[in-house]
Amino acid sequence: xxxxxxVVGATSGIARALCHELGQDGNRLLLAGRTRxxxxxxxxxxxxxxxxxVWVELFEALDFATHAAFFERCLARFDGELDGFVxxxxxxxxxxxxxxxxxEAQRTIDVNFTSxxxxxxxxxxxxxxxxxGYIVALSSVAGDRGRMSNYTYGAAKAGLSAYLQGLRNxxxxxxxxxxxxxxxxxxxxxxxxxxxxxxxxxxxxxKIARDINQAIHKRKDTLYSPWFWRFIMxxxxxxxxRVSKRLKL
Amino acid sequence: MEARxxxxxxxxxxxxxxxxxxxxxxxxxxHAIVTRGTQPNxxxxxxxxxxGDAALNRQHGIIVQTRLDRxxxxxxxxxxxxxxxxxxxxxxxxxxxxxxxxxxxxxxTKHVTVGGAIAADVHGKNHHLTGSLGNFxxxxxxxxxxxxxxxxxxxxxxxxxxxxxxxxGLTGIIISARLQxxxxxxxxxxxxxxxxxxxxETLASFATDHEYRYSVAWVDCLTSASSLGRGVVMLGNEARxxxxxxxxxxxxxxxxxxxxxSMPFRLPGIVLNPWSAKAFNALYYSCHRQGLAIVDYExxxxxxxxxxxxxxxxxWRGFVQYQAxxxxxxxxxxLIAVLEKVSHEQQASFLAVLKRSGPASQGLLSFLSPGxxxxxxxxxxxxxxxxxxxxxxxxxxxxxxRLYLAKDATTTAEAFAAMxxxxxxxxxxxxxxDPSNRFVSSQARRLxxxxxx
Numbered sequence: 001x002x003x004x005x006x007v008v009g010a011t012s013g014i015a016r017a018l019c020h021e022l023g024q025d026g027n028r029l030l031l032a033g034r035t036r037x038x039x040x041x042x043x044x045x046x047x048x049x050x051x052x053x054v055w056v057e058l059f060e061a062l063d064f065a066t067h068a069a070f071f072e073r074c075l076a077r078f079d080g081e082l083d084g085f086v087x088x089x090x091x092x093x094x095x096x097x098x099x100x101x102x103x104e105a106q107r108t109i110d111v112n113f114t115s116x117x118x119x120x121x122x123x124x125x126x127x128x129x130x131x132x133g134y135i136v137a138l139s140s141v142a143g144d145r146g147r148m149s150n151y152t153y154g155a156a157k158a159g160l161s162a163y164l165q166g167l168r169n170x171x172x173x174x175x176x177x178x179x180x181x182x183x184x185x186x187x188x189x190x191x192x193x194x195x196x197x198x199x200x201x202x203x204x205x206x207k208i209a210r211d212i213n214q215a216i217h218k219r220k221d222t223l224y225s226p227w228f229w230r231f232i233m234x235x236x237x238x239x240x241x242r243v244s245k246r247l248k249l
Numbered sequence: 250m251e252a253r254x255x256x257x258x259x260x261x262x263x264x265x266x267x268x269x270x271x272x273x274x275x276x277x278x279x280h281a282i283v284t285r286g287t288q289p290n291x292x293x294x295x296x297x298x299x300x301g302d303a304a305l306n307r308q309h310g311i312i313v314q315t316r317l318d319r320x321x322x323x324x325x326x327x328x329x330x331x332x333x334x335x336x337x338x339x340x341x342x343x344x345x346x347x348x349x350x351x352x353x354x355x356x357x358t359k360h361v362t363v364g365g366a367i368a369a370d371v372h373g374k375n376h377h378l379t380g381s382l383g384n385f386x387x388x389x390x391x392x393x394x395x396x397x398x399x400x401x402x403x404x405x406x407x408x409x410x411x412x413x414x415x416x417x418g419l420t421g422i423i424i425s426a427r428l429q430x431x432x433x434x435x436x437x438x439x440x441x442x443x444x445x446x447x448x449x450e451t452l453a454s455f456a457t458d459h460e461y462r463y464s465v466a467w468v469d470c471l472t473s474a475s476s477l478g479r480g481v482v483m484l485g486n487e488a489r490x491x492x493x494x495x496x497x498x499x500x501x502x503x504x505x506x507x508x509x510x511s512m513p514f515r516l517p518g519i520v521l522n523p524w525s526a527k528a529f530n531a532l533y534y535s536c537h538r539q540g541l542a543i544v545d546y547e548x549x550x551x552x553x554x555x556x557x558x559x560x561x562x563x564x565w566r567g568f569v570q571y572q573a574x575x576x577x578x579x580x581x582x583x584l585i586a587v588l589e590k591v592s593h594e595q596q597a598s599f600l601a602v603l604k605r606s607g608p609a610s611q612g613l614l615s616f617l618s619p620g621x622x623x624x625x626x627x628x629x630x631x632x633x634x635x636x637x638x639x640x641x642x643x644x645x646x647x648x649x650x651r652l653y654l655a656k657d658a659t660t661t662a663e664a665f666a667a668m669x670x671x672x673x674x675x676x677x678x679x680x681x682x683d684p685s686n687r688f689v690s691s692q693a694r695r696l697x698x699x700x701x702x
Binding site for chain 1: 251252253271272273274275276277278316319320321322323333344
C-alpha cells in the first residue's frame with residue numbers, strides 16, 4: 001500500500017539511502033532540504049530508478065518561523081493525506097569547535113534539537129487528530145551518554161531522544177508510531193574525515209536505511225542500527241561516573 | 250571536507266601508494282574541493298578498476314566520485330540516459346536492462362563508473378563494429394580547474410571533448426553525462442564457440458565477425474610453435490525472445506540471480522607459477538565446448554565479476570595487465586612476436602584475450618582504432634617483469650602499436666609519447682584548461698604528461 005511520506009533533510013547520507021528503500025516500496029515522497037539543485041537530483045534519481053512519485057520542497061531548519069508554512073505546504077502537496085513524517089536533518093562538527101565557538105554550539109543544538117521539536121509539534125498534532133501514521137526521527141547513540149569526545153552533539157540528541165520518548169507515550173493512545181533511530185558510526189558526508197569507513201564498527205547508510213524501513217514496518221519504538229550498538233551503549237550507560245570521567249570516551 | 254589518508258592501488262594491486270581521499274556528495278562540495286581544496290592536485294577516481302596507477306596520486310589528493318551516483322533523467326522512448334559520473338555500469342544494468350535497455354558497449358567488468366568509463370574511453374566486445382564508448386556519448390559536463398562547468402560534446406567544446414574522452418581524468422572532473430543506450434529484447438546472448446588450433450585460425454575466425462555484434466577470443470599464450478595462439482573464439486548476438494528456450498522466454502529481461510563467490514584472501518605467490526598457469530590454460534582449452542549456446546549477459550560480458558576480488562589470486566605482489574593494440578598491417582607479425590616472447594619467458598598469464606577492433610573515436614588519447622588488441626596479465630615480479638614489459642613495448646613500437654592507459658602501470662614516457670602521436674594536441678588543451686596542473690595522477694607523472702610534481 002503506497003503511502004505519502006515527507007523526508008526532511010532528504011539529501012543527507014542516510015536519508016538518500018532511506019529514500020531508495022521508500023521509493024522502491026512504491027511510496028509517494030516529498031523531499032525537503034536546503035538546496036533545490038540537490039533535491040532535484042535526488043528526486044530525479046528516484047523517478048528514474050523506481051518510477052516513484054517525488055516532489056521537492058525547500059526547508060530551512062534554523063528558520064523556525066517558516067516551519068508552520070512548510071508543514072502546510074507538505075500537507076497541501078498530499079491533499080492533506082500524510083502517512084509518514086521522517087526527520088533526517090542533522091548537524092555535527094567536532095567537539096572542540098563547540099567548546100570555543102558559541103555559534104557552532106548553538107547551531108549544533110538548534111539543528112539537532114530545537115528545529116526538530118518545532119517540526120514535531122506540528123506533525124504530532126496532525127497525526128494525533130488523524131489517529132494513524134508514523135513519525136521517524138534520527139537521533140544518535142551519542143545521546144545515550146555524555147562523553148567528553150562528543151557531548152554537545154550528544155546532548156542535543158539526548159534531548160531529542162527524551163522528547164521522542166515522551167511524544168511516543170502521548171501518541172500511542174492515538175495509534176501513531178514514533179520511531180527513534182539511533183545509528184552508531186555511519187559512513188556519511190557528515191562524518192567524512194572523522195571515521196574510518198573500513199572499520200567493522202562503521203556501517204553504510206544503506207544498512208541503516210534497510211533497518212529503518214524494517215523498523216517502520218514492525219512498528220518499533222527504538223532502533224539501534226547496526227543492532228550491536230544497543231549492547232555497546234548498554235555497557236557505556238552503566239559505567240559509573242567515577243570511572244567514566246577518568247576514561248577518554 | 251577533510252581528506253583521509255589511505256594506502257590505495259588500482260585493480261592490479263600494483264603499485265600501492267599513499268593518497269589523500271575525499272568523497273564529496275554534492276556538486277557544491279566537489280566544486281569547493283577543486284577550487285579551494287587543501288591538496289595541491291587531485292585526480293578523480295571511481296570504483297578503482299583501472300589496473301595500474303591511472304587513478305592514484307602519490308602523496309596527493311584523490312576525489313572519489315562514488316557518492317555522486319544519481320540518475321538525472323531517462324527517456325524510455327529514445328534510450329538516452331543522463332546521470333552523474335559516479336553511477337556504475339552495474340547500476341545502469343540493474344535498473345534499465347529489465348526495461349529493455351543495455352549499455353552500448355561495456356568492458357569486462359560492470360563495476361566501473363560512467364566518469365571512469367569516459368576517461369578511459371572504454372571498449373567492449375562490439376568494438377569491431379561500433380567502436381568505443383565515445384561513439385555513444387551525447388555529451389558530458391566537465392568541472393575544470395578554474396571552477397567552470399563546460400558542456401562538451403562532438404558539437405560543443407569539441408577540443409575539450411576530444412581531450413577528455415580517453416584523457417584519463419587530466420582535463421578536469423567529469424560531473425555528469427548523457428549516454429545513448431541500446432534496445433535489447435532479452436538479457437541473453439546467443440554465442441557460437443569455436444576452438445582454434447593456432448593464431449592463424451584464431452584470426453581467421455574473426456573474418457566473419459561482422460555478422461556478430463560481439464566477438465572475442467581467449468587465447469592460450471603459454472603454448473609454443475605450431476599451436477601458438479590457439480584458443481576459443483566466442484561470437485555472439487543479442488538473443489531475441491524467439492531464440493530463447495521456453496522457461497527463459499517467459500521473462501526474457503529478468504536479470505539472472507547468481508550467488509557471488511568471493512576470493513576471501515590473497516593467495517601466496519607460490520600458487521601462481523608458470524606451471525600452474527600452463528595447466529590452467531591447457532585445462533581451459535580442453536574443457537571448452539564448441540558450438541552454439543544461449544548464455545545470460547553476466548556470464549558473457551562479466552565472467553570474472555562473478556568472483557568478487559578475483560584480483561587477489563595474484564597475491565600481495567599484485568599483477569600488471571598489458572593490453573596491446575596493433576594496426577591491421579602489422580597485427581599478425583606483432584601478435585606472433587608478443588606471444589612468442591611471453592611463451593618463451595614462461596611468464597604466467599592466466600588471461601589472454603584477443604579481439605578485433607574497429608572504428609576509432611574522437612579521443613586524442615583513445616586507445617583503439619581498426620586492428621587487433623591483445624590483453625595479457627602478469628604477476629608482478631619486479632625487475633624481471635619490468636624488463637619483459639619494456640621488451641613488449643619495443644615490439645609494439647616497432648609494429649606501430651600502442652598500449653591501453655587504463656591498464657598500464659609500467660611504461661615509460663618515451664614509449665608512451667611514441668605510441669600516442671596526438672599527445673602534443675592533448676597537452677596544449679590540458680595546459681589551457683589547467684595551467685597550474687590541478688589534475689595530476691601518478692600515471693601522468695610517470696608518463697611526463699605533467700612534470701614530476
